[in-house]
Amino acid sequence: MSRPLNDHDAIRAQLMDAAEEMVRARGAINLSLSEVAAACGMSQSSFYRYFPSKEAFFEAIAGRWFEELNQIMEEVVASDLPPREKLFQFFARRVAVKRARFEADPALFKANMDLGEEHWEVIRGYVDLADHYMAMILGEAMAEGYFPGYDLDHVVSLTNLMVQxxxxxxxxxxxxxxxxxxxxxxxIDTLFEGLAVHQAASSDATNVTALRAIS
Incomplete structure (x- = not known):
């Protein structure tokens, strides 16, 4: 059960809601903190009582976007599912959330993606976390004998390529x-079955560009 909001939390949420409405209405470019503050009846100086910087504000917005997705990843990684099913659920449950968000408001979904691109440094940690959790699942699979002859980085890159x-x-x-x-x-089945029989390493195997997921 989530804890009740206090006044400070409620105002932070109100400011993020105001930013979301602006992003929905006109896109993500040049979101103004002074306009966000004014929409909530406060000055920009008062805004900084709730978010100490613009970076902190966008980190909070990103945190709200990724909260449910991170919870799903943690639950799947901690589960007792076999690795193949665990990898399926790792993506299936999150794509269901993203699909629901997209279908509910395609314009807002796209605007949020634009906001993420504009502030990539803010979401980088969430992307790295998703790769870390995925690598944990793939490592479990390798420990059970899957992907013989491949190293983990190679399997992570191939997986990211296939699941974009x-x-x-x-x-x-x-x-x-x-x-x-x-x-x-x-x-997922193609990934597990296609790499089940290791072929002799070729020069191409060393030329795989590392890919990262966007969670």
Whole structure:
């Protein structure tokens, strides 16, 4: 159960809600803190009582976006599911949340993606966390004998390459009709079965560009 908001938390939430309305109405570019403050009936100096900097404000907005997604990742990683099913759930549960958000308000979803690109340094930690959790699942699979002959970094890069429509929200917006659970299941099965028999390492295996998911 979430704790009740105190006045300070309630005003922080109000400021973030005001920013969301502005982003929905006109996009993410050049979001003004003074306008956000004015929309909530306060001065910009008063704004800084609740967020000490512009960076802190965008970190809070990003935290609100990723809170549910991070909880899903933690629950899946901590579960007793076998690695293949765990990897499926790792993506399937999060893409269901993103799909619901997209279908509820496509314009706001896109504006939030633009906001994330504009403040990439803020969300970098969340992206790294998603890669870390995914690597934990893939490491469990390797410990059970999957992906013989491949190192973990290679498997992480291949996985990110294959699951972009199910984890990268920008790609997902263009491929929403095919980013289905059934297709995700096929992708995960293809990953596990396609790498089940290790082929002799070739020069191409050393030329894999590391890819990162966008959570």
């Amino acid at each position: 429509p199910f984890c990268n929200p920008t790609v997902m917006m263009d491929m929403i009709r095919i980013a289905t659970p059934d297709n995700l299941r096929i992708v």
